[in-house]
Amino acid sequence: MLRRFLPAATTLLGLLVVALGIASATLWKASSTVHAVVTPTGGGNVVITAPGVLDLVAPDVTIRASAPGSRVVLAIGRDTDVAGWAAGSSFVRVTGLSSWTRLATEAGPTVAAGASASPTAGASASATATARSQSTSAATADPAVSDNWLVQAGGDNAATLTWSNRPGRWSVLAASVGDEATMPELELSWPHPVGTPWLVPAIALGGALLVAGLGLLSLQVLRARSPQLVEAWRTGVPVPAGAATPSGGVPDAAPAHTEQGTLTRRQLRERERSHQDVPVVATPERLARLRARLVTSALALLSPATQRVGTPTPSPRVATPTPSVPAPGRATSPSSQPSSLPFPGPAAPRPAAPAPAPVAAAARWGAPPPDSQLLPVPPAPVAPVAGAPVEHQSTAASIRADAWRRAWGFPGIASGTDNATEDTADQGEGR
Amino acid sequence: MSTRRRLTAAALIGVLGLLLTSCAADLPIPHPDPEPAVPRPALDVQEISAVLRSVGAALKAGDAKNNPAPLAARLSGPALASRTAEYLVSAKSADPSLRTELPVGTQTVIAPDTNTWPRALVVVTEQPQNLQTPRILTLVQDDARSPYRLWGWARLLPDTRMPPTATPAAGTVPLAPNATGLLVSPKDVVTRYADVLAKGDSSTFAASFAPDVFRKQLAATLAATTKGLVQGLGSAAKVAETYHPRAGELYSFSTLDGGALVIAGMTTTTSLTLSGGKVEFQNDVAALLGTTTVSSSATFVWSDVVVFSVPPKGSSAKIQLLAAEHVRTAITGK
Numbered sequence: 011m012l013r014r015f016l017p018a019a020t021t022l023l024g025l026l027v028v029a030l031g032i033a034s035a036t037l038w039k040a041s042s043t044v045h046a047v048v049t050p051t052g053g054g055n056v057v058i059t060a061p062g063v064l065d066l067v068a069p070d071v072t073i074r075a076s077a078p079g080s081r082v083v084l085a086i087g088r089d090t091d092v093a094g095w096a097a098g099s100s101f102v103r104v105t106g107l108s109s110w111t112r113l114a115t116e117a118g119p120t121v122a123a124g125a126s127a128s129p130t131a132g133a134s135a136s137a138t139a140t141a142r143s144q145s146t147s148a149a150t151a152d153p154a155v156s157d158n159w160l161v162q163a164g165g166d167n168a169a170t171l172t173w174s175n176r177p178g179r180w181s182v183l184a185a186s187v188g189d190e191a192t193m194p195e196l197e198l199s200w201p202h203p204v205g206t207p208w209l210v211p212a213i214a215l216g217g218a219l220l221v222a223g224l225g226l227l228s229l230q231v232l233r234a235r236s237p238q239l240v241e242a243w244r245t246g247v248p249v250p251a252g253a254a255t256p257s258g259g260v261p262d263a264a265p266a267h268t269e270q271g272t273l274t275r276r277q278l279r280e281r282e283r284s285h286q287d288v289p290v291v292a293t294p295e296r297l298a299r300l301r302a303r304l305v306t307s308a309l310a311l312l313s314p315a316t317q318r319v320g321t322p323t324p325s326p327r328v329a330t331p332t333p334s335v336p337a338p339g340r341a342t343s344p345s346s347q348p349s350s351l352p353f354p355g356p357a358a359p360r361p362a363a364p365a366p367a368p369v370a371a372a373a374r375w376g377a378p379p380p381d382s383q384l385l386p387v388p389p390a391p392v393a394p395v396a397g398a399p400v401e402h403q404s405t406a407a408s409i410r411a412d413a414w415r416r417a418w419g420f421p422g423i424a425s426g427t428d429n430a431t432e433d434t435a436d437q438g439e440g441r
Numbered sequence: 442m443s444t445r446r447r448l449t450a451a452a453l454i455g456v457l458g459l460l461l462t463s464c465a466a467d468l469p470i471p472h473p474d475p476e477p478a479v480p481r482p483a484l485d486v487q488e489i490s491a492v493l494r495s496v497g498a499a500l501k502a503g504d505a506k507n508n509p510a511p512l513a514a515r516l517s518g519p520a521l522a523s524r525t526a527e528y529l530v531s532a533k534s535a536d537p538s539l540r541t542e543l544p545v546g547t548q549t550v551i552a553p554d555t556n557t558w559p560r561a562l563v564v565v566t567e568q569p570q571n572l573q574t575p576r577i578l579t580l581v582q583d584d585a586r587s588p589y590r591l592w593g594w595a596r597l598l599p600d601t602r603m604p605p606t607a608t609p610a611a612g613t614v615p616l617a618p619n620a621t622g623l624l625v626s627p628k629d630v631v632t633r634y635a636d637v638l639a640k641g642d643s644s645t646f647a648a649s650f651a652p653d654v655f656r657k658q659l660a661a662t663l664a665a666t667t668k669g670l671v672q673g674l675g676s677a678a679k680v681a682e683t684y685h686p687r688a689g690e691l692y693s694f695s696t697l698d699g700g701a702l703v704i705a706g707m708t709t710t711t712s713l714t715l716s717g718g719k720v721e722f723q724n725d726v727a728a729l730l731g732t733t734t735v736s737s738s739a740t741f742v743w744s745d746v747v748v749f750s751v752p753p754k755g756s757s758a759k760i761q762l763l764a765a766e767h768v769r770t771a772i773t774g775k
Contacts, residue, residue: 023453060471060473061471061473061474062471062472062474063471066469066470066471067469088481088556089473090480090556091483091585094556094584094585095585095586098585105471106468106469106470106471107469107470108468109468110468151586153586155588156585156586156587156588157488157491157495158483158484158488158582158585177474178474179473179474179476
């Protein structure tokens, strides 16, 4: 059952993978900008970043701080300077990303308003210095007056700053200034070059699946429509009803059009009627072999049942017990195709086919097939006799006979088992 | 067949899973540069220029009206005291030349390699327009939230040479007051120099200091004052002068020759005691004193800034006074 749906499933899977790949590069593609925000709560008015946060995603960062109702100052300086400045207030420190849209923070030591604001690193600060910083440690302290910042920006309600990373340890300080200053909201935005690592692999894989699925699908259909062609492909023989003369055994037979003259009218008609004469144009041996291998392995994937169901064999199904033939027996029909051509031309244009059987067939075409006595009696049970254990020659002969019958509109006959015929084919190819 | 089906299903799930998980990349974590073993300069050249421009602007604003109010933002310590006194004097006599000209263009900059406070930045200025010797400006940031303020200035003494110091980009390591590896620790340099000033050549430390113009001038001024008073008042007038390094006002930097540049604040007090008669003052002194005559005593307070070049330990060289400033900041008397 699974095999019957394999072509369709493979095709669908291929489509799905391609679609997923395209979606990964379009719909699901991450934003080319990373915006990360933190909205600290608390009594302080200062937000700083740890060193390394500013170039977390990309060297260029846009910083925005907003605190409605107060003046906002943004400043970038050495991490020690920023930490030293912030130590005078209650502050929040941004330590990294908690998600792609949120900044992770940790609270700095709480500094009560008016309490001694001894800077972390300024332990050696003189008494006067401490006294001075005390007087400015309230929320009204304006970092903008400091000499320590490389760049700074200020504005009412919000401020924006851009920064390109440079060697060193840098931090940003965002402070809201005013009597009723609240914690500013800090937003960092980085351009984020987003790759599409899955696009090419997904399209390649999906495309391969798609091609394989479509190939299997068309093979399935083709096998149902014209099993002979498929079989011809499978055995690697370009077969068809091309050459009429027994001299076809000559390697590298002339192209079809040079043979035109030797074709009977019927043969020409046949050729026109059926696309099966496509292989009349000799396929290069190597290509044929490759095709044979491909088709063989593809057929191995396909359900034999499909063929049984879908194959309208060229022969009208006479009211014979054929339908009742056990499935395995019928499954041999593909392998019986090589000679079941519309017209069993005796000479393959390219007789150097890996399987010598057709060559032999060509040589023998003049004589009626030895199995022809089977013709009136199509019962299946006979076929197993020609099965695996039987020597290939006779098997091939029965296959040819069958093909011959089909070609002439007689009911096809099932000969041999699936395994047996496949073995024959495989061995023939193996040679 | 069932195993194959299972395998197929597993493969499908695997492919889909990979596609889905690929959409969520790992969050980056900060990778800051490592902390340097020696701190980077606290200020880069641009920041130093900005600081000096601000100081220059504050001085200009104050100079315009002899008003010390604008100075507080950018001046402190002896510089603020000296400038305030100079304003008082120059306002009284309407003579701007009584103010020390303080250019802010730089010849040499010593940027401190430090993460801590207070921080001191030293600048050797270009030559002033009045063709006096260049100044050594010392700017101090008391704490992380303070601006750099001009703490003191000193004039380079003639025939002195600045010891070689590192470029501002590299920065100079500040030294502790008790730093070793020097002929004399920075703290001791100042106290010993004060002793030499007080005792002259009879000081035990006199031999370790090279002779300098500043010391000579102080001694000469004191001698002249004493001589003048004695001439006028005889034994009724007594003059004494003391020299005290000011606590906490000491900034030292290592120099490239292994020595140190030591900058210190010092207070010189000149006391005048009269047991009879009176002394009349004019001009600048009168401006600071608030009156013109005293009959019992007068105290002159000078704010000094002294800059030394201290050789490394083991050197046979002497400690050299590179620059000094001696500004009268207060006079009291009655």
